[in-house]
Amino acid sequence: MGTNNSPRRVKSDETLFAILKSLKESNGAGVTELAKQLNLAKSSIHRHLKTMEDHGFVVNEEGKYKIGLQFLNYGEYxxxxxxxxxxxxxxxxxxxxxxxxxxxxxxxxxxxxxxxxxxxxxxxxxxxxxxxxxxxxxxxxxxxxxxxxxxxxxxxxxxxxxxxxxxxxxxxxxxxxxxxxxxxxxxxxxxxxxxxxxxxxxxxxxxxxxxxxxxxxxxxxxxxxxxxxxxxxxxxxxxxxxxxxxxxxxxxxx
Known part of the structure; x- marks a missing residue:
């Protein structure tokens, strides 16, 4: 929901939010699929996913990453x-x-x-x-x-x-x-x-x-x-x- 006229953006954060948006829209995706969708290196996608998985914001179901329940915790708050x-x-x-x-x-x-x-x-x-x-x-x-x-x-x-x-x-x-x-x-x-x-x-x-x-x-x-x-x-x-x-x-x- 961010505006397009923000004076400064953190590139790594933009990547993270792009990954989350893709996961939501596709109801889950693997690293290779996300890399193709976002035109990013698989290594970069994987690092972001692992970090979010460690914090409960995504879950890995047999190689397919999905939005995690930790978002519900924050959403209810x-x-x-x-x-x-x-x-x-x-x-x-x-x-x-x-x-x-x-x-x-x-x-x-x-x-x-x-x-x-x-x-x-x-x-x-x-x-x-x-x-x-x-x-x-x-x-x-x-x-x-x-x-x-x-x-x-x-x-x-x-x-x-x-x-x-x-x-x-x-x-x-x-x-x-x-x-x-x-x-x-x-x-x-x-x-x-x-x-x-x-x-x-x-x-x-x-x-x-x-x-x-x-x-x-x-x-x-x-x-x-x-x-x-x-x-x-x-x-x-x-x-x-x-x-x-x-x-x-x-x-x-x-």
């Missing part, structure tokens, strides 16, 4: 350090039960948002396959809810670093259009995603604000035939705003 995670879990599950749709807790780092916790409602979707994934803020309802409550210079910095890539024909790709929509989000209290991320999928997001800082967002998403604009604006938004109030209360009395 990273998620638990967000106070909003523990404060929101019950409300996410409640939203999914009440609406029958997918409900999410979304957090932001370095100009991107991550699905931190989710519940599937009446859908058959395995939310675990989405939890932990990154997405752009400008076409995500929770992301827009967060952007609307960040200082304008911070939003400008995010746009400059991340850009406004189009995901669908509905995606906002002009910065002035984005700032106009963010003003609307602040006025009405919630953000809409009308197929800007995925065609046929709509979502509503609200910010979680505590002590003057936006800690994340709650969102509800589902297919357009169930999440009509009227339902999003009149029903889902009301449920989300009430849930956000509960989360903020939980943060206050943690």
């Amino acid at each position: 990273a998620r638990n350090r967000y106070e909003v995670y523990q404060a929101s879990k019950q409300q996410v599950e409640m939203l999914a039960a009440e609406t029958g749709e997918m409900a999410w807790l979304i957090a932001h780092e370095n100009g991107m948002v991550m699905y931190l916790y989710g519940a599937g409602g009446d859908t058959e979707l395995n939310v675990d396959t989405i939890v932990g994934t990154w997405t752009y803020m400008h076409y995500n309802s929770g992301g827009k809810a967060i952007l609307a409550h960040l200082p304008r210079p911070k939003v400008e910095e995010i746009v400059a670093n991340r850009g406004l890539p189009a995901k669908t024909e509905q995606t906002i790709t002009d910065s002035e259009d984005l700032f106009e929509e963010l003003a609307e989000v602040r006025d009405r209290g919630f953000a809409l995603n009308m197929g800007e991320d995925l065609e046929g999928i709509r979502a509503v997001g609200v910010p979680i604000i505590f002590e003057g800082r936006v800690h994340g967002a709650l969102s509800v998403a589902g297919p357009a035939h169930r999440l009509t604009k009227e339902r999003c604006v009149n029903e889902i938004s009301t449920q989300l705003l009430a849930a956000a109030d509960d989360v903020e209360l939980n943060l206050a009395y943690k």
Whole structure:
């Protein structure tokens, strides 16, 4: 998720991260396969793999290296350090039960948002396959809810670093259009995603604000035939705003 304009990079670290990315995308690979994929010497690949294996970050299964469980240790620590995670879990599950749709807790780092916790409602979707994934803020309802409550210079910095890539024909790709929509989000209290991320999928997001800082967002998403604009604006938004109030209360009395 790093930006491409970092002034300095450590080459060995870049190699290590490239190896990890390849292991994740290929669901495991051997030294020779990785060397071909990354155009690197097998000796270099092997040294990195052995170091990571010694620390539990990869595991060697009959010559095929895979991501190790040590990452779960670090991942759970990273998620638990967000106070909003523990404060929101019950409300996410409640939203999914009440609406029958997918409900999410979304957090932001370095100009991107991550699905931190989710519940599937009446859908058959395995939310675990989405939890932990990154997405752009400008076409995500929770992301827009967060952007609307960040200082304008911070939003400008995010746009400059991340850009406004189009995901669908509905995606906002002009910065002035984005700032106009963010003003609307602040006025009405919630953000809409009308197929800007995925065609046929709509979502509503609200910010979680505590002590003057936006800690994340709650969102509800589902297919357009169930999440009509009227339902999003009149029903889902009301449920989300009430849930956000509960989360903020939980943060206050943690």
